[in-house]
Amino acid sequence: MCGIIGYVGPQGTDVTSILLNGLSRLEYRGYDSAGIAVLTSAGSLELHRRSGKIANLADAVENGSRPGQGTLGIGHTRWATHGRPNDVNAHPHPDCTGVLTVVHNGIIENYAELRQELQQTGHTFCSETDTEVLSHLIEHYYFHQASHDLVESVRFALLRVTGSYAIAVVSREHADLLVGARCNGPLIVGLGEQEQFLASDIPAILKHTRRVLILEEGEIVALRPNSVTVSTLDGKTVQRGPLIVEWDAEAAEKGGYPHFVLKEIYEQPDALRRALLGRIREGQLHLAEMERMQRTGLFDNVQRVLIIACGSSHHAGMLAKYIIEQWARIPVEAVTAAEFRYCDPLVGPETLCIAVTQSGETADTLVGIRQAREQGAPVIAITNVVASAITRLADAVLYLQAGPEIGVVSTKTFICSLAVLYLLALYLGQQRGRISNEQANTILAALERIPGQMQHVLDSARSADDTIEPLAKRIARVSSIMFIGRSVGYPTALEGALKLKEISYIHAEGFPAGELKHGSIALLDPDTPLVAIATSSHVYEKVVSNMQEVRARDARVIAVATAGDEGIRRHADDVLYVPETLEALSPLLAIIPLQLFAYHAAVARGCNVDQPRNLAKSVTVE
Numbered sequence: 029m030c031g032i033i034g035y036v037g038p039q040g041t042d043v044t045s046i047l048l049n050g051l052s053r054l055e056y057r058g059y060d061s062a063g064i065a066v067l068t069s070a071g072s073l074e075l076h077r078r079s080g081k082i083a084n085l086a087d088a089v090e091n092g093s094r095p096g097q098g099t100l101g102i103g104h105t106r107w108a109t110h111g112r113p114n115d116v117n118a119h120p121h122p123d124c125t126g127v128l129t130v131v132h133n134g135i136i137e138n139y140a141e142l143r144q145e146l147q148q149t150g151h152t153f154c155s156e157t158d159t160e161v162l163s164h165l166i167e168h169y170y171f172h173q174a175s176h177d178l179v180e181s182v183r184f185a186l187l188r189v190t191g192s193y194a195i196a197v198v199s200r201e202h203a204d205l206l207v208g209a210r211c212n213g214p215l216i217v218g219l220g221e222q223e224q225f226l227a228s229d230i231p232a233i234l235k236h237t238r239r240v241l242i243l244e245e246g247e248i249v250a251l252r253p254n255s256v257t258v259s260t261l262d263g264k265t266v267q268r269g270p271l272i273v274e275w276d277a278e279a280a281e282k283g284g285y286p287h288f289v290l291k292e293i294y295e296q297p298d299a300l301r302r303a304l305l306g307r308i309r310e311g312q313l314h315l316a317e318m319e320r321m322q323r324t325g326l327f328d329n330v331q332r333v334l335i336i337a338c339g340s341s342h343h344a345g346m347l348a349k350y351i352i353e354q355w356a357r358i359p360v361e362a363v364t365a366a367e368f369r370y371c372d373p374l375v376g377p378e379t380l381c382i383a384v385t386q387s388g389e390t391a392d393t394l395v396g397i398r399q400a401r402e403q404g405a406p407v408i409a410i411t412n413v414v415a416s417a418i419t420r421l422a423d424a425v426l427y428l429q430a431g432p433e434i435g436v437v438s439t440k441t442f443i444c445s446l447a448v449l450y451l452l453a454l455y456l457g458q459q460r461g462r463i464s465n466e467q468a469n470t471i472l473a474a475l476e477r478i479p480g481q482m483q484h485v486l487d488s489a490r491s492a493d494d495t496i497e498p499l500a501k502r503i504a505r506v507s508s509i510m511f512i513g514r515s516v517g518y519p520t521a522l523e524g525a526l527k528l529k530e531i532s533y534i535h536a537e538g539f540p541a542g543e544l545k546h547g548s549i550a551l552l553d554p555d556t557p558l559v560a561i562a563t564s565s566h567v568y569e570k571v572v573s574n575m576q577e578v579r580a581r582d583a584r585v586i587a588v589a590t591a592g593d594e595g596i597r598r599h600a601d602d603v604l605y606v607p608e609t610l611e612a613l614s615p616l617l618a619i620i621p622l623q624l625f626a627y628h629a630a631v632a633r634g635c636n637v638d639q640p641r642n643l644a645k646s647v648t649v650e
């Protein structure tokens with residue numbers, strides 16, 4: 029949801045290249061327009077903004093007046109909230125004087141009042157954005173109360189603002205100063221040698237440094253080539269040491285794959301191994317992260333579990349409902365975060381809340397969890413992003429350890445969320461005495477076999493015998509596809525449908541297999557295929573009956589089935605096989621052919637797989 033990059037360093041740096049390169053790593057956050065502002069060594073603040081993708085901006089910069097070398101600059105890639113995605117609404121937004129310019133991620137909720145007030149005092153607005161009020165508000169303080177002190181001007185301005193933001197601000201009058209601030213929007217500092225970086229996310233600066241300072245909510249940072257000073261909005265200095273990022277720039281590159289999504293699908297066996305790393309030792313479960321919660325008695329009164337999440341993370345949560353209920357015998361509800369807060373939730377210390385959010389920044393999930401906390405609920409966060417906003421709202425954090433995921437749609441983070449939820453379910457089951465050591469050993473051993481089994485599915489998909497890509501190419505012409513499943517097959521069907529619609533724009537719906545006949549079966553015809561999750565399970569026969577009902581309506585049926593199940597061929601036109609595992613773990617394998625199916629269908633339709641229209645990876649607005 030918008031990406032920010034900033035740079036400050038020595039004279040004579042190719043700031044333009046640093047900003048464009050950083051933006052290209054952040055494009056997954058939004059891609060409807062982009063812009064940069066560079067303070068050149070000659071002292072001019074040069075602004076370039078273009079609607080469309082970063083490539084448009086890069087072309088405009090290279091073919092136009094490319095800013096000369098300089099010391100300072102900011103850049104932005106936008107996911108529009110206020111104002112259409114055109115050149116004028118693209119960031120950075122200058123003030124009236126052209127001395128200052130601002131980039132922003134988030135929403136200024138009181139922008140209408142501020143805009144009116146600023147217009148009344150003579151400020152001229154050029155765009156329809158909420159961001160532009162920040163430019164003029166900072167201008168107001170800069171030239172009046174703060175006597176050209178940029179940090180103080182930003183501080184004064186932010187004290188007037190309500191809403192969410194991560195911002196970067198520069199002034200033509202301060203060639204060695206870059207100012208950033210955050211409140212409910214991600215922002216990190218990359219610490220270099222005589223140069224500093226500001227960014228929404230780590231991949232944007234990884235090429236330059238692995239030393240990172242994570243800003244907290246309500247903090248302002250002043251970056252100079254040789255220093256970084258963090259303070260709070262009320263002016264108190266903050267001391268904080270850097271984190272060292274363990275993955276390198278290569279992890280955030282395509283590595284020979286045509287798309288990040290395909291690379292990330294193929295990385296899933298390794299990502300899953302990392303998610304399990306250190307958590308299964310000599311066949312035993314070790315969830316060190318839970319120990320503090322356990323010691324402080326936060327589990328003692330837990331009578332139910334609430335899983336709060338959005339999108340693919342919600343599907344992982346829905347799957348976990350089946351697993352936790354089965355293994356730990358606690359009632360579980362999986363709710364979509366965007367609705368949770370509006371149902372006047374009944375939560376308290378007896379409700380264990382689990383937030384699943386790969387980005388750790390999804391506004392709907394953060395708001396829901398904040399509310400649950402206020403009502404006294406213990407909170408566990410499951411996220412991929414170290415020190416992200418959700419981690420500050422949680423009693424315990426379980427990291428996915430999936431490595432960077434650049435493709436907008438979740439693939440490996442879905443798998444790793446699921447893996448961590450399985451471990452948590454097992455932990456709760458053992459803690460409540462519902463799972464014997466023998467059962468736990470069987471589950472953990474099966475879980476440890478999954479990466480190799482996944483690899484088998486992925487290797488077959490690359491071999492001459494692959495059936496997924498040819499099938500996806502044939503199906504790519506249809507306008508609608510249904511997905512059905514029962515029990516753990518149901519959220520798997522939902523996730524398969526979500527992947528397909530997100531990247532191929534084919535209308536896809538997932539249903540509980542038994543529910544289909546209660547209405548949606550009316551949509552089936554020979555041009556509407558149906559995908560059935562028909563892996564070995566206690567509901568297998570029932571799913572097969574549902575497939576028969578579908579075939580009786582002349583719809584084409586594609587089954588995801590367990591290797592060796594030749595009988596399924598009598599009920600399906602096409603079969604995608606996955607290796608056998610425990611029924612509870614089967615979604616980890618069943619989703620793989622569905623991800624590949626969505627990928628190949630999208631490629632066949634000429635869609636932008638890594639950056640699907642209208643989506644963003646991290647949605648920091650409600």
Ligand code: G6P
Pocket residue numbers: 338339340341384385386387388389390393436437438643644645646647
């Ligand atoms: C966005 C993405 C989805 C993702 C959802 C939740 O809508 O496009 O792919 O599943 O956010 O993201 P989270 O970071 O909270 O898991």
